[in-house]
Structure formats: structure tokens, C-alpha cells
Amino acid sequence: MTPGRRCLAIGGQPQASAKVSPTRSDRVDMRSRPPRIRPMGIQAVKEQRLAAELPRRLLAWYATAQRDLPWRRSRTPYRVWLSEVMLQQTRVDTVVPYYRRFLRRFPTLKALAQAPLDEVLKLWAGLGYYARARNLHAAARQVVTKYGGRIPRSLEPLLALPGVGDYTAGAILSIAYNLRAAVLDGNVARVLCRLLGIAENPKASATQTRLRAIAEALIPEGHARDLNQAMMELGAVVCTPRTPTCEACPVSGLCVARRAGKQRQLPRTPRRKPVPHYDVGIGLVWRRSKLLITRRPLDAMLGGLWEFPGGKREGDEPLEQTVQREIREELGLDVAVAARFLSCNHAYSHFRVTLHAFHCTSPRGRPRPVKSTAYRWVTVAELPGYPFPAGSLKIIRELEKHPGPPED
Numbered sequence: 001m002t003p004g005r006r007c008l009a010i011g012g013q014p015q016a017s018a019k020v021s022p023t024r025s026d027r028v029d030m031r032s033r034p035p036r037i038r039p040m041g042i043q044a045v046k047e048q049r050l051a052a053e054l055p056r057r058l059l060a061w062y063a064t065a066q067r068d069l070p071w072r073r074s075r076t077p078y079r080v081w082l083s084e085v086m087l088q089q090t091r092v093d094t095v096v097p098y099y100r101r102f103l104r105r106f107p108t109l110k111a112l113a114q115a116p117l118d119e120v121l122k123l124w125a126g127l128g129y130y131a132r133a134r135n136l137h138a139a140a141r142q143v144v145t146k147y148g149g150r151i152p153r154s155l156e157p158l159l160a161l162p163g164v165g166d167y168t169a170g171a172i173l174s175i176a177y178n179l180r181a182a183v184l185d186g187n188v189a190r191v192l193c194r195l196l197g198i199a200e201n202p203k204a205s206a207t208q209t210r211l212r213a214i215a216e217a218l219i220p221e222g223h224a225r226d227l228n229q230a231m232m233e234l235g236a237v238v239c240t241p242r243t244p245t246c247e248a249c250p251v252s253g254l255c256v257a258r259r260a261g262k263q264r265q266l267p268r269t270p271r272r273k274p275v276p277h278y279d280v281g282i283g284l285v286w287r288r289s290k291l292l293i294t295r296r297p298l299d300a301m302l303g304g305l306w307e308f309p310g311g312k313r314e315g316d317e318p319l320e321q322t323v324q325r326e327i328r329e330e331l332g333l334d335v336a337v338a339a340r341f342l343s344c345n346h347a348y349s350h351f352r353v354t355l356h357a358f359h360c361t362s363p364r365g366r367p368r369p370v371k372s373t374a375y376r377w378v379t380v381a382e383l384p385g386y387p388f389p390a391g392s393l394k395i396i397r398e399l400e401k402h403p404g405p406p407e408d
């Protein structure tokens with residue numbers, strides 16, 4: 001990311017003229033229905049003074065309209081990094097308490113680097129996408145060993161850190177260091193597609209390249225921090241996915257989609273595939289007053305978290321059989337399945353599950369994990385000391401109301 005203003009003619013994109021004489025059929029269209037969207041080429045962006053007008057209006061709006069969020073009060077590189085990682089795929093309201101708790105326990109990058117992974121995952125439990133926490137922890141350790149605890153202020157070393165991609169690197173460089181670097185999250189991509197009338201899929205790699213170049217070119221000298229945050233803020237609170245409030249938008253006068261009345265139709269995203277659903281049988285395996293829990297392998301989904309043993313139902317097998325089969329396969333343990341404890345639904349990013357938890361007993365035998373990296377026998381009171389994913393936390397909350405085996 002080199003400093004200095006960049007020309008808007010970027011990416012070799014076709015540059016449609018903003019002043020095209022209407023053809024006969026265009027004239028008919030304009031009288032009878034809303035005008036067709038004409039994607040604005042980079043040359044047109046220049047001609048229409050978007051590059052000059054948009055930053056000015058956005059910065060003025062952001063100065064008064066920005067939300068008071070905890071990560072905006074102190075923009076140290078560590079805090080910016082942490083907040084941006086937590087905010088990926090996660091709502092602001094959900095992130096705020098996690099962010100505060102995390103910073104109380106790990107106020108500095110060094111404190112995070114020194115902590116055991118289990119403790120980091122424990123503070124992340126319920127926030128989802130746990131690879132973020134594992135990567136953040138690993139990256140913090142690298143920053144301490146390689147850079148003496150100072151987060152790099154250039155792109156290449158940032159991108160070499162675990163879990164840091166273009167978006168996170170751009171956020172650190174621009175928000176923490178105020179260096180010219182684009183941030184292109186879903187909000188910014190949507191805003192740019194609408195402003196410029198870009199009808200392509202914003203997730204396609206060619207469109208991403210194009211949008212990133214535009215986003216970077218729009219940054220006025222010395223205003224990377226505020227301009228990027230203003231773009232993200234506009235997408236989060238005004239130019240929202242389904243109901244953009246164009247009447248409250250500070251840049252509505254520059255917006256191609258609004259002029260064409262197509263703001264709700266852009267950007268065009270491919271239809272989502274149906275989300276699969278699985279039934280999962282779970283064993284609450286009691287031995288006296290203790291329950292069996294196992295730790296997932298680090299390289300698996302939810303890696304490093306603890307869980308109750310169990311797994312996916314095969315075909316239409318009875319769920320009690322699923323529990324017995326899974327525990328035998330995964331832990332070499334025979335269990336007797338008793339009453340159903342609860343069933344609850346949980347959604348992950350690409351599939352949904354219904355968790356069916358059953359009380360089980362296993363008076364003897366030592367678990368021999370096949371994939372799990374550890375197991376423990378723990379009381380219900382000890383469960384909060386372990387990091388569990390959100391689905392398991394639903395079961396734990398119910399267990400805390402009945403903290404013992406069923407006969408108790």
C-alpha cells in the first residue's frame with residue numbers, strides 16, 4: 001500500500017461513458033419503466049466527481065453519525081485487530097460483551113500470547129468460528145517472537161500471520177495506523193456496488209479486485225482511518241442489505257442504484273444453496289456424579305473445544321443407537337442409553353443440526369479416543385471451566401438446573 005493519492009482509472013475495467021445519447025429504445029424504456037442500470041465506469045466515476053464528493057460527504061456524516069462502540073475509543077493496533085476479527089460474520093451486539101471480557105483478561109497482545117489456548121477458547125466460547133480464536137492466538141505468539149510484540153505496519157508481514165487476510169490487514173493498516181489500505185467487507189462491497197451500479201456478484205474474485213481498487217482509490221490523503229470506517233458504518237446502518245434507508249443516506253445524490261430505483265436489487269448475489277440439516281445423537285455419559293467430555297482435534301471444525309460424545313445419525317437409525325454407535329466408534333466405550341434429556345436446534349454457517357441429548361451410563365471401561373485429543377470426567381459444576389461450542393452450552397444451561405444423574 002503506497003501512500004499518496006491514486007488515480008481512479010484502475011483495474012483495467014471497461015470505462016463506459018456517462019454521457020451516452022439515448023437510443024430510440026432507451027427513450028421508450030425511460031418513459032414506460034424505471035431506467036436500466038448503467039454500471040458506472042471508472043472514467044464516469046471521475047467525471048461525476050464521485051471521488052471528490054463521496055469522501056467529503058461521507059466523512060462529514062461519519063463525524064456526527066458514528067455509533068459509540070468500545071473499539072472506537074482506543075485504536076491501538078491490538079484492539080483494532082481483535083475487534084475486526086471478532087466482527088467477522090458476527091453482529092456488533094453479540095461482539096461487544098465478548099470484546100470487553102477478552103480485553104479484561106488479555107489487555108495486551110503479550111498477555112494473549114502467553115495464555116494457554118484453552119483459556120482463549122474459553123473466552124471465545126459461544127462466539128462461533130473458533131478458527132478465528134486459534135489463529136489470533138497463534139498470530140499473537142508470532143508477533144511477539146518475530147516482531148518483539150509490535151504489530152507490523154506493512155502488508156506483507158501482516159498477511160503472513162495466521163488468519164490475517166486482505167480484509168484484516170487492511171483494517172489494521174488503515175484504522176490503527178491510518179495508512180492508505182482498502183477494507184472490503186460485505187458492507188463496503190454492497191455500498192460500492194449500489195453507488196456505482198455494479199451488477200456483478202460482489203464475491204466473485206474479479207469483482208473483489210475491482211471493488212478493492214475503487215475502495216482504495218476513494219481514500220483521501222490522511223483519511224484512511226475515518227473513510228474506511230465511514231464506508232463500513234454506512235453499510236451497517238443505512239445501506240443495509242434488504243432495506244436501505246436512502247432518504248437518510250449522505251451520498252444518495254451520487255448513487256446510481258438509487259437513481260434507477262434498483263437499490264434493493266443490487267448487488268446481485270447468486271441464490272443460496274439449501275442449508276442441510278442433521279440429527280445428532282449426544283450421550284451424557286454418567287459415572288457416579290461425573291460426566292464424560294472429550295476435546296475435539298485442533299484441525300477439525302470447533303477444534304480445541306470440548307463436547308459431549310456423540311455424532312450424526314446414519315439414515316433413519318434410532319437416536320439411542322446413534323449415541324451407542326458413535327461412542328463405541330469414537331471412544332471404544334459401551335454405554336447404556338436411558339432417558340432423553342433434551343432436543344434443541346442449532347445453526348452453523350453451512351448447516352443446521354438438532355442435538356438430541358440422552359442420559360447414559362457406563363459403569364466401567366476406560367475411554368480410548370480415536371480422534372479426540374483428550375477426555376475428562378467432570379461434575380456439572382466443573383463444566384464452565386472448559387470451552388464448549390454454543391450448541392453444547394445450551395445443554396449445559398439445562399444441566400445446571402438438574403446437576404446430577406437422572407436417579408439423583
Ligand code: SF4
Nearest residue numbers: 239246249252255263
Ligand atoms: S442511496 Fe441508498 S442504495 Fe445508494 S448508497 Fe445510499 S443507502 Fe445505499
